[in-house]
Amino acid sequence: MSETVKRNTKQKSAVRHALSEAVGFVSAQQLFLVLKNHGSSTSLATVYRALNDLVSSGEADSLQSADGEYLFRNCGKGHHHHLICRECGQTVEIEAEKVESWADQVATSHGFASPTHTIDIFGTCGPCQKPVAT
């Protein structure tokens, strides 16, 4: 087995921190810009690499936006789902035990093994529902 030992680098920490500061889900490109504006010289490729590491280590969550972009979010907790404002990206974590088990049942009752699922709810949050002041 190739068990490469991970190292702690400034860049990875910077990405981790930027992600923890972000509200809701953010794209790798957005994080890259944030870091840049804060004076970090972390490269875009490294942002992608760091985010992938964070996701695979369970420190971050990812999902795809409606136009196919990957979005990330700081998320140490266990499995859960999200309610996302389609305007501002604000995110609410939701529990869905019933739905979880429902999904597993549906899968197994159809003979499908090792089920996983994608469940996300989108809506317009309170503040974003207010008419835009011209």
Place this chain on the structure above:
Amino acid sequence: MSETVKRNTKQKSAVRHALSEAVGFVSAQQLFLVLKNHGSSTSLATVYRALNDLVSSGEADSLQSADGEYLFRNCGKGHHHHLICRECGQTVEIEAEKVESWADQVATSHGFASPTHTIDIFGTCGPCQKPVAT
């Protein structure tokens, strides 16, 4: 309002037909190849255009694969969700009234308006669970 009158073209019919023949979800690229192999000269761009038309007219369903590709499926019926084999792409349509209402409740209880949701279940279907014969 610009209400451009849609026309029926051979190409669009070809895409519609190819989609109706397809098993499970297929990508635009796959459909393009199928059409090509069947002698159709329909261009890739047109396949994309036709698919988008079909989706917006409710004749087709779309979702994103794990690697960000858009997948399409012939689907005239109302709102429903899918159980998809991650090996062969076979699809089972599932009803989820409970989950639908659950999703709406969650959204409104958090002050989110006009909720929509993404719910898909992935698994390995019976046939694909069999060990591969060498």
Place this chain on the structure above:
DNA sequence: ATTCTTATTGACAATCATTATCAGTAAGGC
């Protein structure tokens, strides 16, 4: 602290799905 190994980085090229452009073609109403 210095040395050494190699994981990680940065810069940039390469991919790849999807979309835009635009001149030519062909539905479908007359």
Place this chain on the structure above:
DNA sequence: GCCTTACTGATAATGATTGTCAATAAGAAT
């Protein structure tokens, strides 16, 4: 058949993500 213009095909453009590879720097050992 004629005319308007939606649609198509070919191809360039876009844009997010990944691969390449020499240079750099973590972290263990000395």
